[in-house]
Amino acid sequence: MFAQIKRLGADSLLYAFMNVGTKLIAFIMLPIYMTFLLPAEYGVIDLLDRFTSMLTFLIIFGTDSALAFYYFDTKDKQKKLDYVRSVMTFRLVIVFIIAIVLLLGGNWFAQLILEDASLYYLFYIAIGVLALDTVIALILTVLRYDFFTKKVVIMTVLKMLLIALFSYAFLAFVTPTIDSILYGRLVSVLLVVLLLIKPLMKYIKFNFNKQILKEILAYAVPLVPASLAFWVIVNANSFILVAYTSMHEGGIYGAAVKFASLITLLTSGVQMAWRPFSMSLKDKKDSATLFAKLYYGILLVGSIGILMVATIMPWIFKLLSNDFYEAYQYVAILSAVTFLNFFYMIISVGIFFTKQTKIISYAFGIAAVVNIILNIVFIPFYSIWGSVAAYLISYLIAITYIFFKSQKLYHVPVSFGKMTFLFMSSLLAVISIIYIQESGLSNWNIAYAWIGFIVVVLLSRIDKDLLRKKSAAS
Structure with a gap:
């Protein structure tokens, strides 16, 4: 009992550090963006981020809560693995559908959301970041369920640090434009994916199990x-x-x-x-x-x-x-x-x-x-x-x-x-x-x-x- 309470306390402190650390890094980046971008340019990246957050919502679609329930509801390791692979498959299929839609209608979306059809390519970079981030998020979720707390905290904070460093480097030494911010994010999440390659190979396997997907979505949709x-x-x-x-x-x-x-x-x-x-x-x-x-x-x-x-x-x-x-x-x-x-x-x-x-x-x-x-x-x-x-x-x-x-x-x-x-x-x-x-x-x-x-x-x-x-x- 004491050991469990001790682990709860230690994990809570680590996650609190992670939460505050990532928010602080994100906040520090704001003055940097304000230094290199005009308000209208920052408005574009802000709307793009809000649009991406909606896509993230569609990709997750409540499956995070569903996975948390079913992952701990079963003791069977193979079934746990099937649940994770099914959620990964579902999310990546949604990412693929969104990517097709953006590829076909990029100009229209750019004009509608960013008020400039010539910025359509920003959606292509953003969907690349989103696809990699989708993989990272699920892997870190499972590692958290398996109590690999330190690894989750390190990878999460590292991702934010890399995004901050690469975004600043591209802004300062390549070009002070929105493109640099997005390319900085793309390089950063790609590096984190490579660092997580071992669990990635375990969970990335395509698994279209109708029964499992039905259970997950029945829990997630409400x-x-x-x-x-x-x-x-x-x-x-x-x-x-x-x-x-x-x-x-x-x-x-x-x-x-x-x-x-x-x-x-x-x-x-x-x-x-x-x-x-x-x-x-x-x-x-x-x-x-x-x-x-x-x-x-x-x-x-x-x-x-x-x-x-x-x-x-x-x-x-x-x-x-x-x-x-x-x-x-x-x-x-x-x-x-x-x-x-x-x-x-x-x-x-x-x-x-x-x-x-x-x-x-x-x-x-x-x-x-x-x-x-x-x-x-x-x-x-x-x-x-x-x-x-x-x-x-x-x-x-x-x-x-x-x-x-x-x-x-x-x-x-x-x-x-x-x-x-x-x-x-x-x-x-x-x-x-x-x-x-x-x-x-x-x-x-x-x-x-x-x-x-x-x-x-x-x-x-x-x-x-x-x-x-x-x-x-x-």
């Missing part, structure tokens, strides 16, 4: 709507924004989103630990009181973090790039959305305790539809701010729905009104900070926004509320 909804919420904004405005605005928005995702460096560790932690408290006395403290505490820390982002962003962008400087004003609100994407997991303990996870699919399905509608309505009038507003409102709707459904299943003694008041006050403070920065007023006025937020926190008396609940429970 998970697809939720994944699709997440993709729509995260990515639809950029495509609609470019369609209504220009690639320049798309590049500015894409850079702001990347900076906003930096908050995940702080939340990813908690996110990985939260599910087992919360589940371990399911049947313990006074757990609801502890969850109440965590709800309030995490929300307060997140709100303060969002204000800090709003305060420092102009200086960060001024140091990095004048071409992308206008992106700073959107980062704090987008960081708030990124925080909400993390916070919904915290406030949904009741849903996971009772296995009613379909509620999350409903919530984000509704949010995806609202997001598209609001983007279409807002962007023609407010450009990037319209997209940011649509993104925020859709997440607020989803998280509100999830909170009330979770509370019905497992009541946590918190005030929704108080949490809403606290979060909205932080948003109001952020908007005030951005107004001060944009209007040319003295930056000393930002202190008033901070003071106002602190006053709201003191008036809400979260500390008193928690102490009262604690004493009542005891």
Whole structure:
């Protein structure tokens, strides 16, 4: 028992290091891209990446969760191998179909998505990267299932490092264009595939087992709507924004989103630990009181973090790039959305305790539809701010729905009104900070926004509320 707990702890630390390391490398690459590319050029690579993420979703199609279930459901090594080979076959067949479609309609896709038919060749490079990455992802997944944790972490971090190094080398010494970034990725994933050649030869064998594929897809297909909804919420904004405005605005928005995702460096560790932690408290006395403290505490820390982002962003962008400087004003609100994407997991303990996870699919399905509608309505009038507003409102709707459904299943003694008041006050403070920065007023006025937020926190008396609940429970 102790050995298993020790391995769990060690593996968790390694995966946390991997998660933070890869995100940090990806973030470091953003200023490099901003140095060599104009906003419109970055807009192209951003849209291409979002399009590729949709293709990745289609290729995986929920088979990751299905494989996790069936791989551990059987003790037969040969059957495990058959499941892996069947998933590999399924994914590579989808890659092949996508490649054919892009080869036949590359010009059309380039004009539709990138607004330039002459960029069709970028899709060819991207599909090559995607095909190799598909193989890498599945091999690393199986190695993770077999507890080769160190190898998974090393290969994952190595892949990101190689992409960063080769992309920079091509940009700096070959040509400062989008092509260099994609060729850097292609060379990097090819090297990683070669390093994984031994397990690759084991799993790459074509295996079209109808029964196994039927089992896998029966498990995987119900998970697809939720994944699709997440993709729509995260990515639809950029495509609609470019369609209504220009690639320049798309590049500015894409850079702001990347900076906003930096908050995940702080939340990813908690996110990985939260599910087992919360589940371990399911049947313990006074757990609801502890969850109440965590709800309030995490929300307060997140709100303060969002204000800090709003305060420092102009200086960060001024140091990095004048071409992308206008992106700073959107980062704090987008960081708030990124925080909400993390916070919904915290406030949904009741849903996971009772296995009613379909509620999350409903919530984000509704949010995806609202997001598209609001983007279409807002962007023609407010450009990037319209997209940011649509993104925020859709997440607020989803998280509100999830909170009330979770509370019905497992009541946590918190005030929704108080949490809403606290979060909205932080948003109001952020908007005030951005107004001060944009209007040319003295930056000393930002202190008033901070003071106002602190006053709201003191008036809400979260500390008193928690102490009262604690004493009542005891």
